[in-house]
Amino acid sequence: MSPAVSSGAGRAIWQRMITQILWSFRQFARRLWVRAALLSALAVVVAGVAPLVPSLPLPGALSVSAEALDALLSILTNSMLTVTTFSLSIMVSAHLAADANATPRAHRLLQEDSRTQTVIATFIGAFIYALALTVLLNIDFIKARDVPFIYVVSVGVIIFVVIAVLRWVAHLAGLGSVEATIDRVEERARACLKSRRDAPFLGGRDIRKTEIPQDAPAFHAEGFGFVQNIDTAALDRIARDRGAAIYLAVGPGDWVDEGAPLGLVQIDTLDEELASTLAAAVVIGDRRTPDNDANQGLIVLSEIAMRALSPGINDPRTAIDVIGRLARLMATHPQETEMEEPSAPRVFVHPMDRATTLLATLDPIARDGRTFVEVQLSVQRAYATLAKHRDPSVSDAAMALSARALSYARDGILMIEDMHRIAAVAPARHMAATSAGDAKESVVEALGEERNASHFADI
Numbered sequence: 001m002s003p004a005v006s007s008g009a010g011r012a013i014w015q016r017m018i019t020q021i022l023w024s025f026r027q028f029a030r031r032l033w034v035r036a037a038l039l040s041a042l043a044v045v046v047a048g049v050a051p052l053v054p055s056l057p058l059p060g061a062l063s064v065s066a067e068a069l070d071a072l073l074s075i076l077t078n079s080m081l082t083v084t085t086f087s088l089s090i091m092v093s094a095h096l097a098a099d100a101n102a103t104p105r106a107h108r109l110l111q112e113d114s115r116t117q118t119v120i121a122t123f124i125g126a127f128i129y130a131l132a133l134t135v136l137l138n139i140d141f142i143k144a145r146d147v148p149f150i151y152v153v154s155v156g157v158i159i160f161v162v163i164a165v166l167r168w169v170a171h172l173a174g175l176g177s178v179e180a181t182i183d184r185v186e187e188r189a190r191a192c193l194k195s196r197r198d199a200p201f202l203g204g205r206d207i208r209k210t211e212i213p214q215d216a217p218a219f220h221a222e223g224f225g226f227v228q229n230i231d232t233a234a235l236d237r238i239a240r241d242r243g244a245a246i247y248l249a250v251g252p253g254d255w256v257d258e259g260a261p262l263g264l265v266q267i268d269t270l271d272e273e274l275a276s277t278l279a280a281a282v283v284i285g286d287r288r289t290p291d292n293d294a295n296q297g298l299i300v301l302s303e304i305a306m307r308a309l310s311p312g313i314n315d316p317r318t319a320i321d322v323i324g325r326l327a328r329l330m331a332t333h334p335q336e337t338e339m340e341e342p343s344a345p346r347v348f349v350h351p352m353d354r355a356t357t358l359l360a361t362l363d364p365i366a367r368d369g370r371t372f373v374e375v376q377l378s379v380q381r382a383y384a385t386l387a388k389h390r391d392p393s394v395s396d397a398a399m400a401l402s403a404r405a406l407s408y409a410r411d412g413i414l415m416i417e418d419m420h421r422i423a424a425v426a427p428a429r430h431m432a433a434t435s436a437g438d439a440k441e442s443v444v445e446a447l448g449e450e451r452n453a454s455h456f457a458d459i
Helices: 003-029 032-052 066-101 104-111 114-138 144-172 178-198 232-242 272-280 294-308 316-331 354-368 373-386 392-412 416-425 436-447 450-456
Strands: 218-220 225-230 246-248 261-265 282-285 347-349
Touching: 032 114, 032 144, 066 104, 066 114, 066 144, 066 178, 104 178, 104 294, 114 144, 178 294, 178 316, 218 272, 232 246, 232 272, 232 347, 261 272, 272 282, 294 316, 294 354, 316 354, 316 373, 354 373, 354 392, 373 392, 373 416, 392 416
Parallel strands: 246 347
Antiparallel strands: 218 261, 225 282, 246 261
């Protein structure tokens, strides 16, 4: 291997390792108490650093007494307690509204909203900061020479709080609304798709381009749940140290049973310790997360559209908005191709199954919106756009699912003129489809794999 290639591969490995570290850090930092605790710790830091700071020279006859500091801290404590209580009640109400009007999965995304968490953590942290300094001041831990420095820092905290309040007021305008929730979910979905585009096959190699050894031992899941993250950098380090290759059987978002095979290892002997280490690199949790699961954000968007089409809400325009966003996200996501210098060259990964993604997103909307002409028109326009995709799996699935959507429309649309309008915008190849059986055969043929065909067993 040439030095240039070796250097490039080394950089890719480090980038992948940094990505995994950042993923773990994000999961930790998204907890509200973490941000509040960091700001709360400022009180202890300020009180501890104050004796080490030279006395601040105040201009003219200005002076800061302990009584003035106590009054400032009292104002900050009382106001922050009120603001924090009010803000938490608003946040809970907004999240419950998103849960009721959008989908519980969108509610989870709102819980991780960095702006909301930062603002509320600022309020809680400022309250605890002022409360802690008041206690330290009352027990004479803070000396007279330290008061000016602490007063100046406290004024800085107040300025920080004022900025947070202004941001919070601007953020409240759409908090919890369906439109703002859709924007938030689309933003997360686009970020996840971009991450997958920047690191195709999770930084590994295309498993379709290699021959999987049939006698390779497997490492298994140690619990039930969804695959939330796969540390391909760690797997590649293990494989490189052992002179092995790893063939993953799962991807982010897949459900696994306890004891299910997560992958194969091309190695002579797979001991229990090594198998446990390999399994630890595949993070399994009780729910899907949108960080590495590129399909989760798209599915959440689809759930919002389905909720909008329910008889209790009856909002087809929201469903049409979501259809357009789904089509845009999937149309602009290119075909997954292996990198020239993968960061995890010894790890082989399956590509994203985007045909199944279409089945899980647009198809349920077409089913639930079968009585709405405008929804069926929007679905067929989306399929017509995706039928031109460069990825054959996407274009074939779009053509096949278009026929399935026409079957839904024939079941729900009352006027033949409306059916003609819908058929006119459908991909041309399926305009002649006339039965659900034809749609079934077309879909199974387009999706190809036996595991996908099982989705249509009851059609």
